[in-house]
Amino acid sequence: MVGIFTLVTGLRGSSGFGSASTAEEVTKAVDASNITAIVTGGASGIGAETVRVLALRGAHVIIATRNLKAAEEAKKMILDSNSNAHVDAMELDLSSFKSVRTFADNFIAKNLPLNLLINNAGVMFCPFRLSEDGVEMQFATNHLGHFLLTNLLLDKMKMTAKDTGIEGRIVNLSSIAHVHPYPEGIRFDGINDESRYSSRLAYGQSKLANNLHVKELSRRLKNEGANITVNSVHPGLIMTNLMRHSAFFMRIFQIFTFLFWKNVPQGAATTCYAALHPSLKGVSNKYFVDCNEMKTSAFARDQTMAEKLWDFSEDLVRSSAKSN
Template sequence: MTLLIFGFRNNAGVMFCPYQQTEDGIEMQFATNHLGHFLLTKLLLDKMKQTAKDTGIEGRIINLSSIAHVYTYEEGIRFDNINDEDGYSDKKAYGQSKLANILHTNELSRRLQAEGVNITANSVHPGVIMTPLMRHSSLLMNFLKMFTFFAWKNIPQGAATTCYVALHPSLKGVTGKYFRDCNECQPSTHASNELLGRKLWDFSNKMINSLSKA
């Protein structure tokens, strides 16, 4: 069976970094891991829709999330103080950004389905991989690796789930799902909250629109 697809992957950029803001004044992990992906997707989406319509080929969008999405702030997303240093936790802020990846994916999928567009959107947890992404917590990660070495993946193993979701014929038309170890999994309660996803979508749109006017 030959499956023709096209698409792109949004990957994380920073993890567990000390509190800092981007040049635009946005908390670094939220801006890098979610908002940048949200904006890139928005900029490419019309072209993807047109390509899917003109060619009949399925488009696939993949957001790299993490199992860390379960460890976030109590409210899930700190909409009222997203950029505040007060109460900032490097671990929870990372979890917040990874939760945002799943919420973004699910809401995007819902909108694409409502339009009847031949594009799917899914999120994945690639696994625990020792890469420079963990440079802000290298001592902690090396310590944990001593006791959990069997659970760590090399880079090809870490890429497996992403490649599976991007390329496997059995996932044709499958959208709005969260995958781990090449299997569909149930994300956290926050990640499954449709209202939270719609709120994040509107919140993210307002943020990027305000930046474009600045």
């Protein structure tokens, strides 16, 4: 088990890794040269380091990004240190159902396999705003965009797993913040209710949704007998662009909590562990912190809420503009 003690000391858990482990370290012996991966938000922060390390292990990695220029810069940096890296960039705005659908169509048209989907992109603590489809922005970006993307790519992943015999893996970047959603968990009765909006609780809600998505999707895949696992991770506390809406507060907070923070290579470790580590073969519906399994909140373990969120999300992605 992990906790504050192991976080601060870097003490390793039963996986053999801990909070001080880096993405390179946890994938050291892994050959990913037969893997094709998509990393959303792979042009910066934890995602960019994830792309770099997956490519270092031989994977063909597609950066799914709303900022193609930043992705090209990230790709150039990776190639500067690893000329064999196989990295591409494709445009994706997760806050737009149209963009998600276009991305999926474009990816499928490439006729590539897909072994690994890392749902990494995210926004945090933004002021209230509706997406172009009329859904609160943190829920739309962090959960709904990834929900739709995953569904659109699922047949491709199933086919790849069947054809190659290689287990497909889906990794959702959740957060410890999933334990602080609205009091009712997911605000089904007012997802767009600005009068009751809290940027902090809406972020927690979206990260809870990431975990509930894992729960229901893994159940469905298991029932189908699909050779695909789905897990979620909390990467740790890492100073990235994610803090843009709370930069001043976070800098002050960091002064008092500096022992709890990780650097980016450490921040990408748990994602890369869940994505590639051989010890997780067949492991699904789990949540990892510092590369070790951890229990999620009671809401995140609620099967009824997971199913309700699935239906709610399907309804939302079906309609292009809904508000309440």
